[in-house]
Amino acid sequence: MMPVSSLSKAVRVALLATTSTALLASTSLYAAEEEQVIERIEVTGSKIKRIGSLSATPVTVITGAEMMNMGITNVADILNKLPSSTVGISPETSNNTIFANGLNQTSLRGLGSDRTLVLVNGRRFVAGSNGSSAVDLNTIPTAMVSRIEVITGGASAVYGSDAIAGVINIITRTDVEGVELDVSYTQPEQSGGEESQFSLTTGGSFLDDKLSTVFNFTYAEQAELRNTDRDFLNNPVNSIYNPEWDSSLEDGTPARIPYIGRKPLSWISEPGTFFANDGGQYTFDSNGAMKVFDYGEGLIEGPGNNGNYCGPGCEGYDPVDYGFVRTPLERMVFTLNTDYEIAEDHTLFTEITYVDYQSNGESTPVFHTRNYIEADNAFLPEETRQLMSNTGMDYFNLYRIDTEFGNRTYNQDRETLRFLVGLEGAITDEWEYSFHAQRGELNETSVWGGEIWADRYDQAKDAVFADDGSIVCRDADAQAAGCVPLNLLGKNQASQEAIDWVSTSAGQTAKTTQTTAGLVVNGALFDVPAGYISAAFSADYRKEESETKPDQALVDGTIFGNNAMPMKGEYDVMEFAAEFSIPLLSDMFLAHDLGLDLAYRWMDYSTAGSDDAWKVGLNWSPIEDLRFRATKSKSVRAPNIGELFDPGGQTFESFKDVCDAINVELGPDGNRKQNCQAAGLPQGWNPTDGWYQSNTPGVNAGNPDLKPETSNDYTIGLVYTPDYLDGFSLTVDYWAFEISDAINNIDVDVAVRYCYDSVSLDNVYCDLFTRDASTGDIVDFLQAPVNSASFDVKGVDIETQYLIPTDSFGDFNIHLIATYLEQWETNPTGFAEDLQVDVGEYTDPRWKAMFSLGWKYDALSLEARSNYRHSTVADNEWKPENNNYNDIPSHTVWDFTGSYDFTQTLSVRFGVKNAFDIAPPRNPYVYDGAGYYDTQGRAFFLGANYKL
Template identity: 75%
Template sequence: MSSVSLTAKAVRKSLLAFAVTSVAFSNISVAEEIQGDQVVERIEVTGSKIKRIGDLAPTPVTVISGSDMAEMGITNVADILNKIPSSTVGISPETSNNFIFANGLNQTNLRGLGSDRTLVLVNGRRFVAGSNGASAVDLNTIPSAMVERIEVITGGASAVYGSDAIAGVVNIITRKHTDGVELDASYTLPEQGGGEESQFSITAGGDFLNDKLTTIFNATFAQQKELRASERDFLNNPVGSIYNPDPDGPARIQYEGRKPLSWINEAGTFFAADGNQYTFDANGNMKLFDYGEGLIEGPGNNGNYCGPSCEGYDPVNYGLIRTPLDRMVFSLNTDYQINDDHKIFTEITYVDYQSNGESSPVFHTYNPVYADNAFLSDETKQLLADTGMGGFNLYRMDTEFGNRTYNQDRETFRFLLGVEGTINDYWDYSFHAQRGQLNETTLWGGEIWADRYEQAKDAVFDGNGNIVCRDEEARAAGCVPLNLLGIGQASQESIDWVSTEAGQTAETVQTSAGLVINGSFLELPAGFISAAFSADYRKEESSTDPDQALIDGTIFGNLASPMSGEYDVVELAAEFSVPLLQDVILAHDLSLDLAYRWMDYSTAGQDDAWKLGLNWSPIEDLRIRATRSKSVRAPNIGELFSPPGQTFSSFTDVCDKINIELGSDGNRKKNCEAVGLGNGWNPSDSWYLSNHPGFNAGNEDLTAEVSDDYTVGFVYSPSYVDNLSFTVDYWAFDISDAINYITVGTAVKYCYDSESLDNIYCDLFTRDNTTGDIIDFVQKPVNSASFNVKGVDIEGNYTLETASIGNFNVHLIATYLEEWEYNPTGFEADLQVDVGEYTDPRWKAMFSLGWDYQDLSLEARSNYRHSAVASNDWLPENNNYNDIPSHTVWDFTGRYDFTDDFTLRFGVKNAFDKAPPRNPYVYDGAGYYDTQGRAFFLGGNYKI
């Protein structure tokens, strides 16, 4: 068969497959490479390092174009990935506010298996991690204006790309060329205000030095403003739950509206011996606490809450639903053509962005105020005297110091240098070396010195009638008395004495190099065998340097320890695509795909990954594909090297005389007796009455996670209907030895419930040799968990072209989840069946209907989440809010090309202002539902 005919057939088939899903999602990308007049042209296929003769890899791939992101009003790569049914929201500005070191991050999470199990690449190569100690990439570092396309490979891909690719790979392909200068701006305005988004970018480039040098530069400035609960009507009126006052109904019921805490507020409250609760007005005068509509009736902790107008602490007033995000991203890509066969390329990225998390002010729930406190009013002193109280515990939110803030500044720099070219007519090579570095600076605001707070609030009169701190040493050190009775009564001097800031710096460095040689050899009757061989080296380093106050624990509520860790890995891999049959009965074409990767980690040791794929077209219109693979994920630096940090915990010792008989299969009793703890043994009385000290730490003995996964599916593109395709893929992941953090209570239980004492749990705690009491423990990650996840991806696309009224496109992409099981310990009692719960609904889908006519394009797009439950384990007698209804959000967008150089984009997101379901678990979005509400966007692109 001639090379020309092979080329024509490959190109024709590739273009057909590409046209199938060309609107926002696609199954393939096409890259043509001509090596001479008579040489076979190789098509670069997504999801593989092979440039092969053919069009489709057996691994399912979804492709999103950068232009479609812009037309949807999306300015962050994470936002489009989170809309894909196969993806679940990872850490994002909507979910990270309560995570001090993570707020503002944008990560994706394929199949809901975790961001660390989703490998993000840029132009097929690794990118430095987005947070210290982790491996997941922060998508804030990718400017949307530089995105050519995004390839999403939702399947085990470790054999091709290495560790972390258990759930799949997101490969972001950046633009390589532009002529002139391109200005782009967009603005999104929510109808209710708050959460505004804006972005401006300038892209410039061209060909220089007689077309030998090609450059493209981009500068992007993007801002997402904060969104507070008080700025959305559905958040300002929250949904919670309470114990049911009616004993004949379910145990808990849904509660609509605000329910402030009834025992603490910003002025301070206390309970007196006369049975009343008191608080203070703004001036510090004592008064009875106003319960408003009264305490919430019912059993349990209902009495801890009161009606909406009561003067208790209301967390809604402090709710930050989305953290603000300010980004500057600079990118420069260059290609220099040395000659016809070789070129040098570089990629330079610099990112600096800030995000500000926020939580309530510091608070105190055990806060002794003595009867001789100088700030007590005469009325309060009289109450204490009359009731025989020597003082009281003050329950208070200390607003004098402001809300606690977590200001993050992340600075990322990445430089890549590479060379690629041809070895001969059939073989190419590519070599690159790169270094990426992330510098994080975290600053805690609204903090206090714990010891100074205690000293300053204990204010008394001295012999001269002056108010001073009781502690003489504190007075000598400059202590200023702090008035906590009322609101705004503390002097600025006392606030300055008590308040402080604390910080931490962290550094993450990634150094890597890789070589890929790919080409074709050995022409079989059905075509050439294509192959790719690669060798990679990577070193990861992370360290943290917290302020001494955080190390010492002298700051309210915050502890941190310095960390330093590193590992390196050497990898060798090979891929083959073997054409078996072509143009015979029941085999329009048939090919076999093989991949193998060997890895040697300095920490986890040696491991391997492999993939076997079959690609079969019995007829030209139908393609059947299947893969079977082993994928791995090596532990990251945080899991391995997190430093020991002290913690305290109370837990049950299962070997005591009450619990020893309760273990299954008799293992517990047998194992307890084996260590001398049978015959009615009990821990000492003091052990039961105390919290026990231990440590949280990393685990340098962790090994790699292993996934056994497969996909089976087909692509149908009937030749008798133009521009129609239908794709179905069944997929399954069986992950073993998954890394899971084990608490001390779990460790003690399963140490003795295992078949023998030779298990991973018994090494996590220590007993006193004499008393048998547990005197020390460490809570750390171990390889104890497993996942079992299965489902079906469905995609359909149809484009109708007309000469008179334009072109219409209908596109559907959906995921059906058959099974989603997680077991953190390997014991049957801990199996979590999550499929059908709101985190993992049975169905997720994305539908679009587009119309193009001359210079105008319009599109309607919807995102659907199937009805779900809060928990599969709940019964009707447990509560009345388990059911969560289905949810659909519609966006309407458009584009008008005024000229070849000027385009206007416009639209309305969440056009019907669909709020999250009114359910205690998801009313605030929970990262799964839109909290922006109806929002209007306008954008423009102008080429100079």
């Protein structure tokens, strides 16, 4: 028999072969690893429980306790700090995305939230927004997190669709005894963006230890953050055309240069502004009297659209004053998990989650750029009426931000209920089973405030004098309907009655339902000289349903700037999978152990048909201290309900027809000319008169003919845990993704171009528009997702950790995790000229890293942690003539945190985040964070945990 110390080390090495060292590992975690001497281990990336040579798939582990010690109150915030991940939809990026407002999602490898599968205890969770498959991490309470396991590689063979970029498996706590209270508060140095959280967790064992429960209630609140709340946002960095630029010269002079400070629009304002025939621009003062528009420091000089902006002191509209950088978020989460031993080795378990949270987006008030005021308007000041008469004006166009109706708001209420019941246990000494059934439901209510009835606005602003001298709406039918005249000439001139007549709100309800059932049987098949061949067999059923019900006003398009159509869609899928872990060699020269992992999954979708996924992994340890691992897999992602069934709404577009007499000659290799003629358009054809001067009606919608995306990926790496340097580990993994048939939304101009530039007319683009049979004009089009895109992404993950215990000075922990991005190429259309090389741009830096240095002495723990983004460029295709701000410097943010255990029941944590108050780079592309940089600034946090 292997000595206990050797077996303990073998398990630790095996764990490292499967999982990168815990992201925030502490001494207690190492102790936990050492104690797992004979326990069969189940890790993310495999459904096989085993000892020794574990899966070849790399996994990063984050502990829940250390996450909270960092002052983090949302699971998404820690995931988005990982070098292998980028921000998906978040409160920082979703303010103007109406139906996604407030969501918290992550995107592994930056490949998209819908390509990142989030599991809870190894099982699926209901989607966080209607039509999507991505989970909203707002539904996961941090106090319930035991650990988070992150696979950054294709895992469809084990878990099915959506796992192209990887899997995030959130493991909840089962070790709660008694009552645990936890509070935390984060206060930024500048006001705005405050965060608070309270949680109550209780649990225990009952009925002679047959029943165990864990209950948690969490309330968390995140305050809004506005541009005006931060110095670097209140003083933005934009760009303008270079006043010294001459478009006729290529002398290296940049066309655009930075402009630091506010630059209001010079042609639109809150009181309203108009241009008269005398060449002047006018507005209205607080009393409604006309006056000359004040440009402050003057119009910005230079070519292009510089003259659309003016300097500080200008009376124009300034977008800095409106909207959120981060939307406010308020959430309540209730979780109850139970285990009941119904018989020896057989346990009935349940998971119940209820979440209710609100988020509020905000943008400018409604605005009008085609807003005609007639010369007989009753609200015109006499001087304006005289000006119009003197200059021969029958009307003017009033460019206006309508502050009377307040900022437009997007209030979201999301209610999630998930119930899961399952049974697990032992079949024999070697075989186990686990069965579960689940029902999850998301109900969303969206209410848009600050809206107006578009027709009432037009009726109310057209005010005239009645015969009795009173002011009325011109339209008699509008008068009969109750129209109240609306004075738009100056701020705060409209009556409350008029505002009430025009104002409205609109809303939409949406429901998403997920029904799943799954069975897993795993165990040892038989013994071979190198050990046991282990296997897992699984069967899964899943049904996804989504439905939206917008207000009739949204369907009719009678609300300012908004249109929505009802949607209803569903699909189901049946899946069967098998995994095998095969030990090949053991305890031989240059083969301490050698194992092979195999996985295969077959899927049958009611929408996309049948498909499969597979994985092959090799795990080789030539000596006990060194392990090599490699995997190759095929993963798939089936289209989600929104991509398939979105009914969309009407839109109007102006675009180029590549078959006209001029453009048909410019196509590649003669394809365009041949295809246009094959479509019945003769040489020299042109659209009818006026086609280019009008917008063509079309529809934005889903595509029921979509097929699954496919990813071929591989990983090659090593794990080094030298015996002579106890506490040290190094992992290095090279990874690559090649995704084909990726789903991408295609605009009509792209569809028309590639319909005729393809080898033949038999392609996905030609089906997206319709020509008139007699004239040849394009009279209708569909802007929809198609399977046209591809990704080619490669990089290296590096992680090293060194735990240094001392007898007199405590324990030190040094940890580094980094990702080097070798290649990031994407092609949205499949045509060579559209290849985009993004690596090294600010969205995809070459290097990202996290570094931490921790020290623990008795009850005190201190840690310094940094997040690093390498220097980048805004555009790889940059030329000196483009601008002089392409380079974006590297960026490092430091956090200093600590905790102190006053007693066994009371601990306090504290710290300062972004300790050096590092703002995003002062560059027009990223000065506002752009979702990649911290916008909170220096912030202090304090938290406490008390166990009763």
